[in-house]
Amino acid sequence: MTSYPDLGLFIGGEWKKADGQPVLNPADDTILGTVPHATRADLDAALDAAETGFRIWSRTSPSKRAEIISKAAGLMRERIEELAVAMTLEQGKPIAQSRAEILRACEIIEWDAQEGRRVYGRIIPSEPGMRHSVLRQPIGVVAAFSPWNFPTSSPSRKVGGALSAGCSIILKASEETPAGAVQLVKAFADAGLPPGVLNLVFGKPAEISEYLIPQPAVRLVTFTGSVPVGKHLTALAGAHMKPAIMELGGHSPVIVCDDVDPLASGVSSALAKSRNAGQVCVSPTRFFVEEAIYDRFSEAMAAKAASLKIGNGLDAANDMGPLANERRLAAMETLVADAREKGARVLAGGNRIGNRGNFYPLTVLADVPDDARAMREEPFGPLALLSRVKNIDEAIEKANSVAYGLAGYAFTNSARKADRLAESVDVGNLSINHFVASSAETPFGGVKDSGFGREGGIEGLQGYTVVKNVSHLTA
Numbered sequence: 001m002t003s004y005p006d007l008g009l010f011i012g013g014e015w016k017k018a019d020g021q022p023v024l025n026p027a028d029d030t031i032l033g034t035v036p037h038a039t040r041a042d043l044d045a046a047l048d049a050a051e052t053g054f055r056i057w058s059r060t061s062p063s064k065r066a067e068i069i070s071k072a073a074g075l076m077r078e079r080i081e082e083l084a085v086a087m088t089l090e091q092g093k094p095i096a097q098s099r100a101e102i103l104r105a106c107e108i109i110e111w112d113a114q115e116g117r118r119v120y121g122r123i124i125p126s127e128p129g130m131r132h133s134v135l136r137q138p139i140g141v142v143a144a145f146s147p148w149n150f151p152t153s154s155p156s157r158k159v160g161g162a163l164s165a166g167c168s169i170i171l172k173a174s175e176e177t178p179a180g181a182v183q184l185v186k187a188f189a190d191a192g193l194p195p196g197v198l199n200l201v202f203g204k205p206a207e208i209s210e211y212l213i214p215q216p217a218v219r220l221v222t223f224t225g226s227v228p229v230g231k232h233l234t235a236l237a238g239a240h241m242k243p244a245i246m247e248l249g250g251h252s253p254v255i256v257c258d259d260v261d262p263l264a265s266g267v268s269s270a271l272a273k274s275r276n277a278g279q280v281c282v283s284p285t286r287f288f289v290e291e292a293i294y295d296r297f298s299e300a301m302a303a304k305a306a307s308l309k310i311g312n313g314l315d316a317a318n319d320m321g322p323l324a325n326e327r328r329l330a331a332m333e334t335l336v337a338d339a340r341e342k343g344a345r346v347l348a349g350g351n352r353i354g355n356r357g358n359f360y361p362l363t364v365l366a367d368v369p370d371d372a373r374a375m376r377e378e379p380f381g382p383l384a385l386l387s388r389v390k391n392i393d394e395a396i397e398k399a400n401s402v403a404y405g406l407a408g409y410a411f412t413n414s415a416r417k418a419d420r421l422a423e424s425v426d427v428g429n430l431s432i433n434h435f436v437a438s439s440a441e442t443p444f445g446g447v448k449d450s451g452f453g454r455e456g457g458i459e460g461l462q463g464y465t466v467v468k469n470v471s472h473l474t475a
Protein backbone atom coordinates (compact mmCIF):
# COMPACT_ATOMS: atom_id res chain seq x y z
CA MET A 1 0.00 0.00 0.00
CA THR A 2 2.87 2.43 0.69
CA SER A 3 5.03 1.50 -2.27
CA TYR A 4 6.71 4.09 -4.42
CA PRO A 5 7.25 3.22 -8.10
CA ASP A 6 10.52 2.75 -9.97
CA LEU A 7 11.47 5.97 -11.69
CA GLY A 8 12.89 6.23 -15.19
CA LEU A 9 13.26 8.31 -18.31
CA PHE A 10 10.97 7.25 -21.15
CA ILE A 11 12.45 7.83 -24.60
CA GLY A 12 11.34 6.28 -27.89
CA GLY A 13 9.11 3.79 -26.06
CA GLU A 14 11.89 2.51 -23.74
CA TRP A 15 12.35 3.07 -20.01
CA LYS A 16 15.84 4.02 -18.93
CA LYS A 17 17.44 4.30 -15.50
CA ALA A 18 20.29 6.66 -14.67
CA ASP A 19 21.90 8.51 -11.80
CA GLY A 20 20.13 11.58 -10.59
CA GLN A 21 18.81 13.10 -7.39
CA PRO A 22 16.88 11.81 -4.37
CA VAL A 23 13.13 12.29 -4.08
CA LEU A 24 12.07 13.26 -0.55
CA ASN A 25 8.89 12.53 1.37
CA PRO A 26 7.82 15.96 2.68
CA ALA A 27 5.99 14.37 5.62
CA ASP A 28 9.10 12.86 7.23
CA ASP A 29 12.13 13.90 5.13
CA THR A 30 12.91 10.26 4.16
CA ILE A 31 14.21 9.33 0.70
CA LEU A 32 11.63 7.65 -1.54
CA GLY A 33 13.77 6.94 -4.59
CA THR A 34 16.14 8.43 -7.14
CA VAL A 35 14.93 10.41 -10.12
CA PRO A 36 17.24 9.89 -13.12
CA HIS A 37 18.80 12.83 -14.95
CA ALA A 38 18.88 12.84 -18.74
CA THR A 39 22.19 13.39 -20.54
CA ARG A 40 22.58 15.45 -23.71
CA ALA A 41 22.53 12.18 -25.64
CA ASP A 42 19.23 11.28 -23.96
CA LEU A 43 17.75 14.64 -24.95
CA ASP A 44 18.94 14.19 -28.55
CA ALA A 45 17.38 10.73 -28.55
CA ALA A 46 14.13 12.19 -27.21
CA LEU A 47 14.12 14.82 -29.97
CA ASP A 48 14.65 12.18 -32.66
CA ALA A 49 12.01 9.95 -31.12
CA ALA A 50 9.52 12.81 -30.90
CA GLU A 51 10.05 13.69 -34.57
CA THR A 52 9.42 10.09 -35.56
CA GLY A 53 6.49 9.95 -33.17
CA PHE A 54 5.00 13.07 -34.71
CA ARG A 55 5.15 11.62 -38.23
CA ILE A 56 3.27 8.52 -37.05
CA TRP A 57 0.78 10.17 -34.70
CA SER A 58 -0.20 13.12 -36.89
CA ARG A 59 -1.16 10.61 -39.57
CA THR A 60 -3.10 8.37 -37.19
CA SER A 61 -6.86 8.85 -37.52
CA PRO A 62 -8.45 11.04 -34.84
CA SER A 63 -10.73 8.17 -33.82
CA LYS A 64 -7.78 5.81 -33.28
CA ARG A 65 -5.96 8.53 -31.36
CA ALA A 66 -9.03 9.04 -29.18
CA GLU A 67 -9.25 5.30 -28.53
CA ILE A 68 -5.62 5.02 -27.31
CA ILE A 69 -5.74 8.22 -25.25
CA SER A 70 -9.03 7.22 -23.60
CA LYS A 71 -7.61 3.78 -22.84
CA ALA A 72 -4.71 5.40 -20.98
CA ALA A 73 -7.19 7.32 -18.81
CA GLY A 74 -9.09 4.07 -18.20
CA LEU A 75 -5.89 2.39 -16.98
CA MET A 76 -5.25 5.30 -14.62
CA ARG A 77 -8.74 4.88 -13.20
CA GLU A 78 -8.03 1.17 -12.61
CA ARG A 79 -4.72 2.03 -10.90
CA ILE A 80 -6.05 4.90 -8.85
CA GLU A 81 -5.01 3.61 -5.42
CA GLU A 82 -1.43 2.93 -6.48
CA LEU A 83 -1.19 6.34 -8.16
CA ALA A 84 -2.76 8.22 -5.26
CA VAL A 85 -0.47 6.66 -2.63
CA ALA A 86 2.64 7.55 -4.65
CA MET A 87 1.37 11.09 -5.07
CA THR A 88 0.80 11.59 -1.36
CA LEU A 89 4.21 10.10 -0.58
CA GLU A 90 6.09 12.47 -2.86
CA GLN A 91 3.93 15.60 -2.74
CA GLY A 92 2.29 15.40 0.69
CA LYS A 93 -1.36 16.18 -0.09
CA PRO A 94 -4.07 14.21 1.73
CA ILE A 95 -4.87 10.90 0.08
CA ALA A 96 -8.44 11.95 -0.78
CA GLN A 97 -7.05 14.94 -2.68
CA SER A 98 -4.58 12.68 -4.49
CA ARG A 99 -7.44 10.44 -5.61
CA ALA A 100 -9.39 13.51 -6.72
CA GLU A 101 -6.38 14.74 -8.69
CA ILE A 102 -6.06 11.41 -10.52
CA LEU A 103 -9.75 11.47 -11.40
CA ARG A 104 -9.46 15.05 -12.58
CA ALA A 105 -6.50 14.10 -14.77
CA CYS A 106 -8.59 11.28 -16.25
CA GLU A 107 -11.46 13.66 -16.98
CA ILE A 108 -9.11 16.10 -18.69
CA ILE A 109 -7.53 13.37 -20.81
CA GLU A 110 -10.88 11.82 -21.74
CA TRP A 111 -12.42 15.16 -22.67
CA ASP A 112 -9.42 16.11 -24.80
CA ALA A 113 -9.43 12.68 -26.46
CA GLN A 114 -13.01 13.10 -27.65
CA GLU A 115 -12.66 16.78 -28.54
CA GLY A 116 -9.60 15.89 -30.64
CA ARG A 117 -12.07 14.36 -33.10
CA ARG A 118 -13.68 17.76 -33.57
CA VAL A 119 -10.73 20.04 -34.31
CA TYR A 120 -12.54 21.50 -37.29
CA GLY A 121 -11.27 23.82 -39.97
CA ARG A 122 -13.66 25.84 -42.17
CA ILE A 123 -14.48 26.76 -45.76
CA ILE A 124 -14.61 30.48 -46.52
CA PRO A 125 -17.17 31.49 -49.17
CA SER A 126 -15.44 33.14 -52.12
CA GLU A 127 -15.84 33.85 -55.83
CA PRO A 128 -16.83 30.95 -58.13
CA GLY A 129 -13.90 28.72 -58.97
CA MET A 130 -11.97 29.58 -55.82
CA ARG A 131 -12.08 27.64 -52.58
CA HIS A 132 -10.42 28.90 -49.41
CA SER A 133 -10.06 26.08 -46.88
CA VAL A 134 -8.78 26.74 -43.40
CA LEU A 135 -6.99 23.68 -42.01
CA ARG A 136 -6.11 23.24 -38.37
CA GLN A 137 -3.04 21.02 -38.23
CA PRO A 138 -1.11 19.69 -35.22
CA ILE A 139 1.79 22.06 -34.57
CA GLY A 140 4.51 19.41 -34.19
CA VAL A 141 6.83 18.41 -31.37
CA VAL A 142 5.92 20.06 -28.06
CA ALA A 143 8.40 20.72 -25.22
CA ALA A 144 6.43 20.70 -21.96
CA PHE A 145 7.53 21.63 -18.42
CA SER A 146 5.29 20.75 -15.47
CA PRO A 147 5.61 21.60 -11.74
CA TRP A 148 5.48 19.76 -8.41
CA ASN A 149 2.15 20.94 -6.97
CA PHE A 150 -0.04 18.79 -9.23
CA PRO A 151 2.27 15.91 -10.23
CA THR A 152 -0.30 14.19 -12.48
CA SER A 153 -3.01 16.67 -13.42
CA SER A 154 -0.63 19.38 -14.58
CA PRO A 155 1.22 17.11 -17.03
CA SER A 156 -2.13 15.58 -18.04
CA ARG A 157 -3.24 19.00 -19.31
CA LYS A 158 -0.22 19.16 -21.57
CA VAL A 159 -0.11 15.52 -22.63
CA GLY A 160 -3.89 15.30 -23.15
CA GLY A 161 -3.99 18.50 -25.21
CA ALA A 162 -0.91 17.82 -27.32
CA LEU A 163 -1.70 14.18 -28.10
CA SER A 164 -5.37 14.83 -28.82
CA ALA A 165 -4.43 17.51 -31.33
CA GLY A 166 -2.06 15.05 -33.04
CA CYS A 167 1.26 16.37 -31.67
CA SER A 168 4.11 14.46 -30.06
CA ILE A 169 5.62 15.68 -26.82
CA ILE A 170 8.76 15.71 -24.70
CA LEU A 171 7.65 16.20 -21.11
CA LYS A 172 10.09 17.43 -18.48
CA ALA A 173 8.17 16.92 -15.29
CA SER A 174 9.19 18.01 -11.81
CA GLU A 175 12.18 16.22 -10.29
CA GLU A 176 10.61 16.73 -6.85
CA THR A 177 7.42 14.79 -7.70
CA PRO A 178 8.41 12.52 -10.60
CA ALA A 179 6.15 9.52 -9.89
CA GLY A 180 3.01 11.40 -10.93
CA ALA A 181 4.42 11.83 -14.44
CA VAL A 182 6.04 8.38 -14.58
CA GLN A 183 2.71 6.70 -13.84
CA LEU A 184 0.88 8.91 -16.32
CA VAL A 185 3.36 8.02 -19.05
CA LYS A 186 3.21 4.33 -18.11
CA ALA A 187 -0.56 4.35 -18.63
CA PHE A 188 -0.13 5.76 -22.15
CA ALA A 189 2.60 3.24 -22.97
CA ASP A 190 0.41 0.38 -21.71
CA ALA A 191 -2.51 1.73 -23.73
CA GLY A 192 -0.54 1.17 -26.94
CA LEU A 193 0.73 4.66 -27.75
CA PRO A 194 3.32 4.34 -30.55
CA PRO A 195 6.97 4.82 -29.45
CA GLY A 196 8.24 8.39 -29.56
CA VAL A 197 4.83 10.10 -29.31
CA LEU A 198 5.28 10.73 -25.58
CA ASN A 199 8.74 11.06 -24.04
CA LEU A 200 9.61 11.81 -20.43
CA VAL A 201 12.84 13.35 -19.17
CA PHE A 202 14.18 14.76 -15.91
CA GLY A 203 17.32 16.64 -15.01
CA LYS A 204 18.48 20.14 -14.17
CA PRO A 205 15.46 22.20 -15.31
CA ALA A 206 17.46 25.14 -16.70
CA GLU A 207 19.84 22.90 -18.62
CA ILE A 208 17.00 20.95 -20.20
CA SER A 209 14.88 23.93 -21.17
CA GLU A 210 17.85 25.84 -22.53
CA TYR A 211 18.84 22.86 -24.67
CA LEU A 212 15.41 21.76 -25.89
CA ILE A 213 13.66 25.05 -26.65
CA PRO A 214 16.08 26.27 -29.35
CA GLN A 215 16.09 22.91 -31.18
CA PRO A 216 14.49 23.19 -34.63
CA ALA A 217 12.41 20.05 -34.00
CA VAL A 218 10.55 21.74 -31.13
CA ARG A 219 7.62 23.80 -32.41
CA LEU A 220 5.82 24.83 -29.20
CA VAL A 221 6.75 25.40 -25.57
CA THR A 222 4.30 24.93 -22.70
CA PHE A 223 5.22 25.69 -19.10
CA THR A 224 3.40 25.74 -15.77
CA GLY A 225 5.30 27.32 -12.90
CA SER A 226 6.50 30.61 -11.50
CA VAL A 227 6.35 34.02 -13.20
CA PRO A 228 10.15 34.58 -13.28
CA VAL A 229 10.83 31.20 -14.91
CA GLY A 230 7.88 31.74 -17.27
CA LYS A 231 9.31 35.06 -18.42
CA HIS A 232 12.71 33.47 -18.96
CA LEU A 233 11.28 30.60 -21.03
CA THR A 234 9.05 32.97 -23.01
CA ALA A 235 12.10 35.05 -23.93
CA LEU A 236 13.96 31.90 -24.95
CA ALA A 237 11.02 30.69 -27.04
CA GLY A 238 10.65 34.16 -28.60
CA ALA A 239 14.32 34.29 -29.54
CA HIS A 240 13.72 31.14 -31.58
CA MET A 241 10.28 32.23 -32.84
CA LYS A 242 8.41 29.48 -31.00
CA PRO A 243 4.89 30.03 -29.70
CA ALA A 244 4.37 29.34 -26.02
CA ILE A 245 1.61 28.56 -23.54
CA MET A 246 2.44 30.01 -20.13
CA GLU A 247 0.39 29.04 -17.09
CA LEU A 248 2.11 30.99 -14.35
CA GLY A 249 1.44 32.09 -10.81
CA GLY A 250 -1.63 33.77 -9.40
CA HIS A 251 -2.65 35.79 -6.36
CA SER A 252 -6.36 35.19 -6.37
CA PRO A 253 -8.70 37.80 -4.94
CA VAL A 254 -11.94 36.74 -3.25
CA ILE A 255 -14.57 39.47 -3.08
CA VAL A 256 -17.16 38.75 -0.41
CA CYS A 257 -20.21 41.00 -0.65
CA ASP A 258 -22.36 41.83 2.34
CA ASP A 259 -25.46 40.13 0.93
CA VAL A 260 -24.10 36.60 1.56
CA ASP A 261 -24.08 34.42 4.67
CA PRO A 262 -20.76 35.27 6.38
CA LEU A 263 -20.57 31.97 8.25
CA ALA A 264 -21.08 29.71 5.24
CA SER A 265 -18.73 31.73 3.04
CA GLY A 266 -16.11 31.86 5.83
CA VAL A 267 -16.18 28.09 6.25
CA SER A 268 -16.04 27.35 2.53
CA SER A 269 -13.18 29.86 2.16
CA ALA A 270 -11.12 28.05 4.80
CA LEU A 271 -11.70 24.71 3.10
CA ALA A 272 -10.83 26.09 -0.34
CA LYS A 273 -7.67 27.71 1.03
CA SER A 274 -6.58 24.44 2.67
CA ARG A 275 -6.65 22.51 -0.61
CA ASN A 276 -3.16 21.22 -1.38
CA ALA A 277 -2.01 23.39 1.56
CA GLY A 278 -2.54 26.48 -0.60
CA GLN A 279 0.12 25.37 -3.12
CA VAL A 280 -2.20 25.99 -6.02
CA CYS A 281 -1.89 28.70 -8.67
CA VAL A 282 -5.62 29.43 -8.24
CA SER A 283 -5.63 29.25 -4.45
CA PRO A 284 -7.90 31.94 -2.92
CA THR A 285 -5.54 34.31 -1.08
CA ARG A 286 -6.62 37.95 -0.82
CA PHE A 287 -10.06 38.16 0.80
CA PHE A 288 -11.73 41.56 0.35
CA VAL A 289 -14.79 41.49 2.58
CA GLU A 290 -17.42 44.22 2.80
CA GLU A 291 -17.31 45.78 6.25
CA ALA A 292 -20.84 44.86 7.36
CA ILE A 293 -19.91 41.14 7.50
CA TYR A 294 -16.11 41.34 7.90
CA ASP A 295 -15.92 40.35 11.57
CA ARG A 296 -18.35 37.45 11.34
CA PHE A 297 -16.69 36.18 8.15
CA SER A 298 -13.21 36.40 9.74
CA GLU A 299 -14.28 34.56 12.88
CA ALA A 300 -15.96 31.77 10.90
CA MET A 301 -12.96 31.35 8.63
CA ALA A 302 -10.48 31.34 11.52
CA ALA A 303 -12.53 28.84 13.52
CA LYS A 304 -12.72 26.47 10.57
CA ALA A 305 -9.00 26.90 9.86
CA ALA A 306 -8.09 26.12 13.48
CA SER A 307 -10.24 22.98 13.41
CA LEU A 308 -8.41 21.38 10.47
CA LYS A 309 -6.26 18.35 11.25
CA ILE A 310 -2.74 18.57 9.88
CA GLY A 311 -0.47 15.56 9.48
CA ASN A 312 0.72 12.82 7.15
CA GLY A 313 -1.53 12.78 4.08
CA LEU A 314 -1.67 8.97 4.11
CA ASP A 315 -3.78 9.16 7.27
CA ALA A 316 -7.28 9.77 5.91
CA ALA A 317 -8.21 11.64 9.10
CA ASN A 318 -5.91 14.54 8.17
CA ASP A 319 -7.31 17.53 6.27
CA MET A 320 -3.98 19.06 5.28
CA GLY A 321 -0.57 17.51 4.65
CA PRO A 322 2.91 19.03 4.77
CA LEU A 323 4.16 21.69 2.37
CA ALA A 324 5.85 20.02 -0.58
CA ASN A 325 9.34 21.36 0.07
CA GLU A 326 11.38 23.40 2.53
CA ARG A 327 11.34 26.46 0.27
CA ARG A 328 7.62 26.90 0.89
CA LEU A 329 8.07 26.60 4.66
CA ALA A 330 10.73 29.32 4.62
CA ALA A 331 8.50 31.52 2.44
CA MET A 332 5.53 31.19 4.86
CA GLU A 333 7.70 32.13 7.83
CA THR A 334 9.09 35.20 6.06
CA LEU A 335 5.73 36.44 4.76
CA VAL A 336 3.92 35.95 8.07
CA ALA A 337 6.67 37.71 10.02
CA ASP A 338 6.54 40.66 7.61
CA ALA A 339 2.72 40.93 7.75
CA ARG A 340 2.74 40.76 11.57
CA GLU A 341 5.36 43.47 11.74
CA LYS A 342 3.20 45.69 9.53
CA GLY A 343 0.15 45.27 11.77
CA ALA A 344 -1.72 42.16 10.60
CA ARG A 345 -3.54 40.18 13.31
CA VAL A 346 -3.04 36.40 13.40
CA LEU A 347 -6.47 34.78 13.83
CA ALA A 348 -5.33 31.19 13.23
CA GLY A 349 -2.03 29.37 12.70
CA GLY A 350 1.11 31.42 12.22
CA ASN A 351 3.84 28.99 13.32
CA ARG A 352 5.48 25.87 11.92
CA ILE A 353 4.30 22.58 13.45
CA GLY A 354 7.10 20.33 14.78
CA ASN A 355 10.53 20.09 13.19
CA ARG A 356 10.27 16.93 11.05
CA GLY A 357 8.45 17.22 7.74
CA ASN A 358 7.30 20.57 6.36
CA PHE A 359 4.10 21.07 8.37
CA TYR A 360 2.60 24.54 8.50
CA PRO A 361 -1.00 25.26 9.55
CA LEU A 362 -3.69 27.12 7.66
CA THR A 363 -2.96 30.69 8.73
CA VAL A 364 -5.61 33.39 8.72
CA LEU A 365 -4.33 36.96 8.94
CA ALA A 366 -6.80 39.81 9.47
CA ASP A 367 -6.44 43.52 8.69
CA VAL A 368 -3.48 42.87 6.42
CA PRO A 369 -2.17 46.20 5.16
CA ASP A 370 -1.73 46.76 1.44
CA ASP A 371 2.02 47.14 1.86
CA ALA A 372 2.54 43.70 3.44
CA ARG A 373 4.74 41.62 1.14
CA ALA A 374 2.24 38.78 1.10
CA MET A 375 -0.35 41.10 -0.45
CA ARG A 376 1.83 41.49 -3.55
CA GLU A 377 3.96 38.32 -3.69
CA GLU A 378 2.25 35.01 -4.34
CA PRO A 379 2.52 33.08 -1.05
CA PHE A 380 1.91 29.68 -2.71
CA GLY A 381 1.08 28.21 0.67
CA PRO A 382 -1.62 28.16 3.37
CA LEU A 383 -1.96 31.91 3.97
CA ALA A 384 -5.33 33.68 3.88
CA LEU A 385 -5.06 37.47 3.91
CA LEU A 386 -8.18 39.33 5.03
CA SER A 387 -8.88 42.96 4.27
CA ARG A 388 -11.94 45.06 5.18
CA VAL A 389 -13.42 47.07 2.27
CA LYS A 390 -16.15 49.73 2.20
CA ASN A 391 -17.81 48.56 -1.01
CA ILE A 392 -17.22 46.52 -4.14
CA ASP A 393 -15.57 49.44 -5.94
CA GLU A 394 -12.77 49.39 -3.39
CA ALA A 395 -12.64 45.58 -3.57
CA ILE A 396 -12.30 45.61 -7.37
CA GLU A 397 -9.59 48.25 -7.24
CA LYS A 398 -7.60 46.23 -4.70
CA ALA A 399 -8.23 42.95 -6.54
CA ASN A 400 -6.75 44.43 -9.71
CA SER A 401 -3.81 46.13 -8.01
CA VAL A 402 -1.31 43.27 -8.38
CA ALA A 403 0.63 42.10 -11.42
CA TYR A 404 -1.12 38.70 -11.36
CA GLY A 405 -4.43 37.89 -13.07
CA LEU A 406 -5.13 34.16 -13.04
CA ALA A 407 -8.21 33.20 -11.01
CA GLY A 408 -10.62 35.31 -8.97
CA TYR A 409 -13.65 34.50 -6.84
CA ALA A 410 -16.67 36.44 -5.68
CA PHE A 411 -19.59 35.75 -3.38
CA THR A 412 -22.82 37.65 -3.90
CA ASN A 413 -26.54 37.03 -4.38
CA SER A 414 -26.98 40.25 -6.32
CA ALA A 415 -27.19 39.84 -10.11
CA ARG A 416 -26.15 43.46 -10.49
CA LYS A 417 -23.00 43.03 -8.41
CA ALA A 418 -22.18 39.71 -10.10
CA ASP A 419 -22.38 41.33 -13.51
CA ARG A 420 -20.22 44.24 -12.40
CA LEU A 421 -17.61 41.84 -10.99
CA ALA A 422 -17.63 39.70 -14.14
CA GLU A 423 -16.93 42.81 -16.20
CA SER A 424 -14.30 44.35 -13.92
CA VAL A 425 -12.11 41.78 -12.19
CA ASP A 426 -8.94 41.43 -14.22
CA VAL A 427 -8.42 37.66 -14.32
CA GLY A 428 -8.61 34.79 -16.80
CA ASN A 429 -11.11 32.83 -14.69
CA LEU A 430 -13.73 34.26 -12.34
CA SER A 431 -15.86 31.90 -10.22
CA ILE A 432 -18.95 33.36 -8.55
CA ASN A 433 -20.37 31.67 -5.44
CA HIS A 434 -18.03 28.68 -5.62
CA PHE A 435 -14.34 27.83 -5.58
CA VAL A 436 -13.81 25.67 -8.68
CA ALA A 437 -11.60 27.63 -11.05
CA SER A 438 -11.66 25.31 -14.05
CA SER A 439 -12.85 22.02 -15.49
CA ALA A 440 -11.85 19.85 -18.44
CA GLU A 441 -14.22 21.64 -20.83
CA THR A 442 -13.52 25.24 -19.82
CA PRO A 443 -10.58 27.37 -20.98
CA PHE A 444 -8.14 28.12 -18.17
CA GLY A 445 -5.29 30.64 -18.12
CA GLY A 446 -4.15 34.07 -17.09
CA VAL A 447 -3.81 37.71 -17.98
CA LYS A 448 -0.99 40.11 -17.05
CA ASP A 449 1.98 38.35 -15.40
CA SER A 450 -0.06 35.17 -14.93
CA GLY A 451 0.69 34.22 -18.50
CA PHE A 452 -1.03 33.62 -21.82
CA GLY A 453 -2.53 30.81 -23.79
CA ARG A 454 -5.18 28.50 -22.41
CA GLU A 455 -5.32 24.95 -21.13
CA GLY A 456 -8.60 23.03 -21.30
CA GLY A 457 -11.66 23.55 -23.44
CA ILE A 458 -11.61 24.02 -27.20
CA GLU A 459 -9.18 26.91 -26.76
CA GLY A 460 -6.73 24.57 -25.03
CA LEU A 461 -6.70 22.13 -27.93
CA GLN A 462 -6.43 24.89 -30.50
CA GLY A 463 -3.21 25.99 -28.80
CA TYR A 464 -1.57 22.82 -30.08
CA THR A 465 -2.57 23.50 -33.69
CA VAL A 466 -1.54 25.84 -36.49
CA VAL A 467 -3.88 27.33 -39.03
CA LYS A 468 -3.12 26.84 -42.68
CA ASN A 469 -5.18 28.51 -45.40
CA VAL A 470 -5.35 26.65 -48.69
CA SER A 471 -6.66 28.68 -51.64
CA HIS A 472 -7.57 26.42 -54.52
CA LEU A 473 -8.39 27.87 -57.95
CA THR A 474 -10.43 25.20 -59.64
CA ALA A 475 -11.79 27.03 -62.68
Ligand code: NAD
Binds near residue numbers: 205
Ligand atom coordinates in the same frame (compact mmCIF):
# COMPACT_ATOMS: atom_id res chain seq x y z
P1 NAD B 1 10.85 28.02 -9.17
O1 NAD B 1 10.61 29.33 -9.78
O2 NAD B 1 12.26 27.62 -8.87
O3 NAD B 1 10.32 26.84 -10.12
C1 NAD B 1 9.00 26.77 -10.58
C2 NAD B 1 8.90 25.56 -11.52
O4 NAD B 1 9.69 25.78 -12.68
C3 NAD B 1 9.46 24.26 -10.94
O5 NAD B 1 8.60 23.20 -11.34
C4 NAD B 1 10.84 24.12 -11.54
O6 NAD B 1 11.24 22.78 -11.71
C5 NAD B 1 10.67 24.77 -12.89
N1 NAD B 1 11.85 25.46 -13.39
C6 NAD B 1 12.67 26.28 -12.70
N2 NAD B 1 13.61 26.81 -13.51
C7 NAD B 1 13.38 26.30 -14.75
C8 NAD B 1 14.00 26.46 -16.02
N3 NAD B 1 15.03 27.30 -16.21
N4 NAD B 1 13.49 25.77 -17.07
C9 NAD B 1 12.42 24.96 -16.92
N5 NAD B 1 11.79 24.76 -15.75
C10 NAD B 1 12.26 25.43 -14.68
O7 NAD B 1 9.97 27.95 -7.89
P2 NAD B 1 9.58 26.77 -6.90
O8 NAD B 1 10.19 27.04 -5.58
O9 NAD B 1 9.78 25.40 -7.47
O10 NAD B 1 8.03 27.01 -6.86
C11 NAD B 1 7.52 28.14 -6.18
C12 NAD B 1 6.91 29.12 -7.11
O11 NAD B 1 6.58 28.55 -8.35
C13 NAD B 1 5.63 29.60 -6.50
O12 NAD B 1 5.83 30.83 -5.87
C14 NAD B 1 4.67 29.68 -7.63
O13 NAD B 1 4.60 31.00 -8.10
C15 NAD B 1 5.27 28.91 -8.73
N6 NAD B 1 4.54 27.71 -9.12
C16 NAD B 1 3.43 27.88 -9.86
C17 NAD B 1 2.72 26.78 -10.27
C18 NAD B 1 1.49 26.92 -11.09
O14 NAD B 1 0.65 26.05 -11.06
N7 NAD B 1 1.35 27.99 -11.86
C19 NAD B 1 3.15 25.52 -9.91
C20 NAD B 1 4.30 25.37 -9.15
C21 NAD B 1 5.01 26.48 -8.77
